[in-house]
Amino acid sequence: MIIKTTSVSECKEHTITDENVYHQRRELIKKMGFLGAASLLSSPASAGILDIFGEEKTPEALFTQNNLSYAAEKGGFAEELTPEAKITSHNNFYEFGVEKQQPAALSQSFKVDPWQLKISGEVENPLTLGYDDLYSSFDLEERIYRLRCVEAWSMVVPWIGFSLAELVKKAKPTSRAKYLAFETLYDPVQMPGQRSRRLGGGIDYPYVEGLRIDEAMNPLALMSVGLYGKTLPPQNGAPIRLVVPWKYGFKSIKSVVGIKFVEKKPPTTWNLLAANEYGFYANVNPAVDHPRWSQASERRITTGGIFAQNRIPTLPFNGYGEQVADLYSGMNLRKYY
Amino acid sequence: MAITVSQKSIPYLKALVHLAALYPLLNLYYGAVTDQLGGDPVEAVIHFTGIGALNLVLISLLISPLAKRFKLSFLMRFRRMIGLYAFTYGLCHMLNFLFFEVQFDVRLFIQEVFERPYITVGMSAFLLLIALAVTSITKLRRKMKGRWQTLHNFTYLIALLAVIHFYWSVKSEIIEPLIYFAMYAALMGFRYKKLRGWKDKLFSR
Numbered sequence: 001m002i003i004k005t006t007s008v009s010e011c012k013e014h015t016i017t018d019e020n021v022y023h024q025r026r027e028l029i030k031k032m033g034f035l036g037a038a039s040l041l042s043s044p045a046s047a048g049i050l051d052i053f054g055e056e057k058t059p060e061a062l063f064t065q066n067n068l069s070y071a072a073e074k075g076g077f078a079e080e081l082t083p084e085a086k087i088t089s090h091n092n093f094y095e096f097g098v099e100k101q102q103p104a105a106l107s108q109s110f111k112v113d114p115w116q117l118k119i120s121g122e123v124e125n126p127l128t129l130g131y132d133d134l135y136s137s138f139d140l141e142e143r144i145y146r147l148r149c150v151e152a153w154s155m156v157v158p159w160i161g162f163s164l165a166e167l168v169k170k171a172k173p174t175s176r177a178k179y180l181a182f183e184t185l186y187d188p189v190q191m192p193g194q195r196s197r198r199l200g201g202g203i204d205y206p207y208v209e210g211l212r213i214d215e216a217m218n219p220l221a222l223m224s225v226g227l228y229g230k231t232l233p234p235q236n237g238a239p240i241r242l243v244v245p246w247k248y249g250f251k252s253i254k255s256v257v258g259i260k261f262v263e264k265k266p267p268t269t270w271n272l273l274a275a276n277e278y279g280f281y282a283n284v285n286p287a288v289d290h291p292r293w294s295q296a297s298e299r300r301i302t303t304g305g306i307f308a309q310n311r312i313p314t315l316p317f318n319g320y321g322e323q324v325a326d327l328y329s330g331m332n333l334r335k336y337y
Numbered sequence: 338m339a340i341t342v343s344q345k346s347i348p349y350l351k352a353l354v355h356l357a358a359l360y361p362l363l364n365l366y367y368g369a370v371t372d373q374l375g376g377d378p379v380e381a382v383i384h385f386t387g388i389g390a391l392n393l394v395l396i397s398l399l400i401s402p403l404a405k406r407f408k409l410s411f412l413m414r415f416r417r418m419i420g421l422y423a424f425t426y427g428l429c430h431m432l433n434f435l436f437f438e439v440q441f442d443v444r445l446f447i448q449e450v451f452e453r454p455y456i457t458v459g460m461s462a463f464l465l466l467i468a469l470a471v472t473s474i475t476k477l478r479r480k481m482k483g484r485w486q487t488l489h490n491f492t493y494l495i496a497l498l499a500v501i502h503f504y505w506s507v508k509s510e511i512i513e514p515l516i517y518f519a520m521y522a523a524l525m526g527f528r529y530k531k532l533r534g535w536k537d538k539l540f541s542r
Binding site: 086087089090091094098100101151153197198201202203273274289292293294296297299301303304305306307309310311 | 366369370371372373374375376377378379380382433436437438439440442445448449452453454455505506508509510511512513
């Protein structure tokens with residue numbers, strides 16, 4: 001007799017949807033990927049037929065996503081995935097505008113190659129990863145995670161990436177390394193939100209985030225380079241971003257250029273902006289409300305219009321308590337929100 | 338430079354205003370139901386109707402200064418209609434929150450209204466709007482006589498509450514709410530004499 005046990009972080013059978021369809025679809029997408037890229041390359045030529053003013057209107061080359069090879073998630077996750085179109089059109093990435101649809105609209109000429117991710121600070125082996133290194137230095141694997149935004153909506157995203165722990169091990173932190181300080185690219189020429197206060201929401205750039213080193217070593221912490229089988233699009237944080245699924249989304253810093261190992265707790269962007277609303281830890285916690293809205297439940301974005309009944313209870317640590325609660329034993333999570 | 342508009346053309350103009358107010362709303366809900374409003378249709382309908390209601394309240398406040406300054410008395414015949422559309426958009430805004438955001442969780446709805454100051458402020462504005470919408474009926478207006486104007490002066494408070502509600506709801510992007518504060522200040526500026534009169538009355542007691 002087989003006794004099947006399910007961990008709390010996994011989901012109930014009744015929420016299972018068309019995972020087979022998803023896998024078939026991914027195969028199809030993989031096959032179609034090159035076709036899609038090719039058709040994009042050819043489009044300026046056909047646009048020329050109607051384009052009387054010639055060169056003046058030639059659009060900038062659009063961002064292209066490449067297919068990735070990776071170890072697929074082994075059927076452990078049973079919640080309905082958020083469709084790719086929604087994951088890539090509903091983004092908080094103020095560097096490309098504060099409205100949800102702006103990052104997708106304003107980021108398509110973003111250049112990610114060449115890229116430099118610099119790992120520095122209290123490490124024995126400081127290193128810099130170039131664009132190609134992001135995809136080749138570590139084995140890539142798929143991780144399907146819930147993403148819970150501090151604004152009380154959530155998604156389920158099939159990320160591709162590698163464990164942050166692998167990167168930490170490679171850098172060999174010294175005994176003084178207590179925290180990791182992350183930094184997003186600062187490039188006002190490419191990122192309109194960094195040029196304009198109106199577009200960028202009055203944030204001081206570059207965007208910075210941080211983790212305690214034991215949080216960074218937790219196997220769930222992911223450096224993501226792709227989603228839905230392809231490299232990340234700019235609006236989701238290309239070419240490389242952090243994904244910390246048990247924390248509110250703003251901790252998962254995008255388009256990372258620097259990871260510095262430090263001794264003291266580093267400053268973090270939203271905490272600097274409103275310390276009473278956003279803490280350093282920002283663990284998903286239904287018991288501690290945001291001062292201006294409840295965090296007890298969330299709206300899960302999948303398919304369907306406004307009539308989709310998608311409000312579900314929020315779980316402590318976003319449902320990953322089994323794996324991460326130990327990190328915070330003895331801490332008052334109301335104080336360290 | 339008084340512009341007069343013939344009696345005959347008023348119904349056509351009114352039809353135009355109805356169209357201008359209703360079309361975006363119908364278009365919005367069509368997109369929302371068919372899932373064509375981007376990643377999160379719920380957020381989209383809440384924001385659109387909220388900003389729409391605020392815009393309409395401010396337009397309704399612009400009518401009498403315009404009519405007086407430029408002798409466009411025919412504009413006054415559109416004021417009630419625009420006020421009622423402000424109420425309609427406000428109603429949609431509130432119902433969007435109840436139906437689609439908290440999804441009929443009445444306990445959560447009530448909790449949010451009382452615990453979240455920015456929602457309390459928004460709800461207060463909406464409750465006042467209900468009072469104005471109900472008393473916009475001609476019969477009631479006649480019955481109320483002088484008190485009607487007193488009640489409808491609450492539009493100034495409603496507009497202020499709506500702007501505060503907007504300012505308070507955003508995460509960090511305060512430039513747009515500040516523009517709305519400026520527009521509100523300008524609209525109140527047109528009523529400087531009236532407001533000063535109230536102040537004098539208040540302090541002479």
